[in-house]
Amino acid sequence: MSVIEAKGVNLTFQTRDGPVHALKDVNLSIEKGDFVSFIGPSGCGKTTFLRTMAALETPSSGVLSVNGMTPDQARQRRAYGYVFQAPGLYPWRTISRNIALPLEIMGFSKADRQQRVARVLDLVELSAFGGKFPWQLSGGMQQRASIARALAFDADILLMDEPFGALDEIVRDRLNEALLELWQKTGKTIAFVTHSIPEAVYLSTKIVVMSPRPGRITRVIDSSLPRERPLDIRDSEDFIRLSHEVRDALREGHGDD
Numbered sequence: 001m002s003v004i005e006a007k008g009v010n011l012t013f014q015t016r017d018g019p020v021h022a023l024k025d026v027n028l029s030i031e032k033g034d035f036v037s038f039i040g041p042s043g044c045g046k047t048t049f050l051r052t053m054a055a056l057e058t059p060s061s062g063v064l065s066v067n068g069m070t071p072d073q074a075r076q077r078r079a080y081g082y083v084f085q086a087p088g089l090y091p092w093r094t095i096s097r098n099i100a101l102p103l104e105i106m107g108f109s110k111a112d113r114q115q116r117v118a119r120v121l122d123l124v125e126l127s128a129f130g131g132k133f134p135w136q137l138s139g140g141m142q143q144r145a146s147i148a149r150a151l152a153f154d155a156d157i158l159l160m161d162e163p164f165g166a167l168d169e170i171v172r173d174r175l176n177e178a179l180l181e182l183w184q185k186t187g188k189t190i191a192f193v194t195h196s197i198p199e200a201v202y203l204s205t206k207i208v209v210m211s212p213r214p215g216r217i218t219r220v221i222d223s224s225l226p227r228e229r230p231l232d233i234r235d236s237e238d239f240i241r242l243s244h245e246v247r248d249a250l251r252e253g254h255g256d257d
Ligand SMILES: Nc1ncnc2c1ncn2[C@@H]1O[C@H](COP(=O)(O)OP(=O)(O)OP(=O)(O)O)[C@@H](O)[C@H]1O
Pocket: 013, 014, 015, 020, 021, 022, 040, 041, 042, 043, 044, 045, 046, 047, 048, 049, 215
């Protein structure tokens, strides 16, 4: 069974300037343990599709299932964690207490919260920083803390909306490596939005290329790269070939403009 299955998903926003077709006839299967990147120009519906998976938007037509349930049922069962572009940490709470906040809201006991926070801090290599405040951490560390927060209640699925977009390239490289390691260690299914071709190719088992007006999937590229990926895999022939393939697909999608 697919973890995420979209069949003929359409989503139209009614705006004052008329309807906006954010998603048109989206069909996609994401299998357990996949790392799927969504790439495409601004406005092609990447965020809308991620938000639809998270039950933050409702399709106008079509069927979307998450773990065999409706997105809303999946949300109630805490099937996924969501990582936003900005870390969104409360400045008056320590890193540990920021990570613990959703657990408090969900009613986890104090002992359970402490155990979970310690485990996810270790996963993102921030164990020494739990007692610090967000402003005492670099941007990359803050984003790692927000990933830890999304992992704390042990969801099988991680939805990540351009989490590293605001970071410089060196930090981004390091976080890409760390995220791959975390994915390998935990076996999570990850849906990841990005504007970066190298990031999509480096991270993914499947690259979904989208195009705007209306927002739709124009190509799904299965990666031929092994799951073990040192950073220098980016110099390999396979990596360069895949990058060209993604770039060509993006160009074709732009042809309609
Ligand atoms: N709540 C909303 N109401 C009306 N229109 C919306 C709403 N949310 C998104 N849209 C429109 O839907 C389209 C898809 O937007 P979306 O944010 O999903 O694109 P995106 O591919 O994530 O873009 P970006 O890369 O800039 O984040 C855009 O035309 C956007 O203006």
